[in-house]
Amino acid sequence: MAENSRSLTVGEVAQRSGVPVSTIHFYEKKGLIEGWRTEENQRRYERRILRRVAIIRIAQRAGLPLSLIKEHLDRFPAMPITAAQWDVLNRDWRAMLDERITSLIQLRNQLDSCIGCGCLSLEDCPLRNPGDQLASEGPGARLLAAAQSEKAPE
Numbered sequence: 001m002a003e004n005s006r007s008l009t010v011g012e013v014a015q016r017s018g019v020p021v022s023t024i025h026f027y028e029k030k031g032l033i034e035g036w037r038t039e040e041n042q043r044r045y046e047r048r049i050l051r052r053v054a055i056i057r058i059a060q061r062a063g064l065p066l067s068l069i070k071e072h073l074d075r076f077p078a079m080p081i082t083a084a085q086w087d088v089l090n091r092d093w094r095a096m097l098d099e100r101i102t103s104l105i106q107l108r109n110q111l112d113s114c115i116g117c118g119c120l121s122l123e124d125c126p127l128r129n130p131g132d133q134l135a136s137e138g139p140g141a142r143l144l145a146a147a148q149s150e151k152a153p154e
């Protein structure tokens with residue numbers, strides 16, 4: 001991509017977005033943002049990358065993993081995203097946040113019931129073994145035990 005007066009250095013992107021230069025490089029390495037090299041081998045970015053970095057930061061603050069953020073942003077490679085595209089992201093991320101909130105509330109409530117107990121039982125403790133659907137089959141790594149029993153003798 002040709003350099004133009006609208007391009008930004010990595011330092012300018014960092015300063016304007018409020019994130020360290022190392023984070024900008026990290027985002028680029030992970031494919032979340034894209035830049036190019038000048039003939040002098042310096043990194044340059046389009047100004048619209050600032051909006052993408054802002055969205056990434058917001059999603060990170062919401063606790064979304066970078067791989068998921070990338071997956072979602074890749075649906076809208078052109079920046080800035082439109083209001084309709086933002087609405088799609090908003091709905092998807094809101095649903096995930098709702099799930100996380102529900103899960104955290106459940107964890108908080110389980111903590112309440114475990115405080116004062118301290119057994120951390122693999123069989124009974126919801127903190128130690130949350131949502132264990134194989135617990136009724138017995139203690140330990142049930143799937144591993146099943147796989148080993150199917151393995152031919154050496």
Ligand code: FES
Nearest residue numbers: 114117119120125
């Ligand atoms: S610590 Fe005992 S049930 Fe969780």
